[in-house]
Amino acid sequence: MAVAPVPFLTPEEFLDAERRSDEKHEYFRGEVYAMAGGTPRHATISLNIASYLHGALRGTPCRPYADMQVWVDSMQFLAYPDVFVVCGEPKLFPQRNDAIMNALTIFEVLSPSTENYDRGKKFMIYQSMPSLREYVLVSQSVRQIRRYELVDGVWSIYEASGSDRLKLTFIDCELPLDAVYEGSGVE
Numbered sequence: 001m002a003v004a005p006v007p008f009l010t011p012e013e014f015l016d017a018e019r020r021s022d023e024k025h026e027y028f029r030g031e032v033y034a035m036a037g038g039t040p041r042h043a044t045i046s047l048n049i050a051s052y053l054h055g056a057l058r059g060t061p062c063r064p065y066a067d068m069q070v071w072v073d074s075m076q077f078l079a080y081p082d083v084f085v086v087c088g089e090p091k092l093f094p095q096r097n098d099a100i101m102n103a104l105t106i107f108e109v110l111s112p113s114t115e116n117y118d119r120g121k122k123f124m125i126y127q128s129m130p131s132l133r134e135y136v137l138v139s140q141s142v143r144q145i146r147r148y149e150l151v152d153g154v155w156s157i158y159e160a161s162g163s164d165r166l167k168l169t170f171i172d173c174e175l176p177l178d179a180v181y182e183g184s185g186v187e
Contacts, residue, residue, distance in 0.1 A: 011071070014078060015098055018069075027078040028125075035080065036113045041140050044184045045109045046082040049138070049175070053085060056173040062087040062104070069099040070106070074128045082138075083107040085171050091131075105134040105171050110141075123148070127155070133170040143177050143186055 008030030009017070017032075018025060024035045038046075046066060053064035064085050069078050071093045084103040093099035106126055108118045118137060126132055127150075135148040135155075144161045149169055160166040165174040 011076065011078060011093070012096075015069075015093070015096060018078075019098065024080055026080070027076075029076045036111060039111070039140075041184050041186070042082075042109050042111060044182075045138060045140055045180060045186075046107075048180050048182055048184070049107055049109075050083045052175060052179045053083065053171075053173070056175075057085070057171065060087070060172070062171045063090075065090075065100065065103075070103050070126075070129070071099040071101045072125055072129050073101060075125045077125050079122070079125075081106045082109045086131075087171065101129075102131040103129060104131055105136065105168060106132060107136045107138060109138045134168060136166070136168075138180065140184070140186060143181055145175075145177065145180065 009027070009032060011027060014027040014032060026033045026035060050064050050066040057063060062085050064083055066083050067080065069080055070084060071078050078099055081103070084107065085105040086100060086102055087104050090100045091102040093101060108122070110118055123135055126135060133150050137146045139145070144159065145166050147158045147166055147168070148155050149158065158167070160177055163178055165176045167174050
């Protein structure tokens with residue numbers, strides 16, 4: 001039995017369909033991919049990061065976002081990072097208000113099913129965003145965060161673990177791991 005081909009969507013068609021969908025999807029060059037479901041631990045860690053940043057960035061030009069898509073124009077990619085930060089006015093996808101194009105710092109909480117993708121292809125795609133300066137990967141199995149920082153065209157890696165504080169250079173704040181993992185069950 002032949003399988004019917006899946007039609008390619010324009011970014012606008014995808015965003016229209018996503019707005020009506022009960023599930024989240026990613027878009028890459030015309031193709032749509034269902035996202036894996038989250039867990040309570042994943043949701044707790046993501047919410048902790050967004051909540052902490054909301055307070056820490058109050059009074060600055062920077063603002064955290066969650067449950068919002070980013071658009072990577074050069075790669076024709078739309079995704080939902082767990083949390084991301086924009087400093088200054090958000091640059092929206094043309095004629096839309098449902099995707100932001102100028103994330104400065106992106107956080108991904110690693111899941112067993114997506115860890116390799118988040119560390120590999122997704123990071124490669126995000127690197128083509130002109131605005132991106134920090135990419136932060138947060139483990140949900142151990143108290144460990146890895147931050148990638150772009151300076152003078154070179155990505156450097158920094159780690160924090162245990163009860164450390166992670167310095168976020170480009171949004172000028174420190175993220176305590178105790179706040180990130182509070183109530184998550186990660187020891």
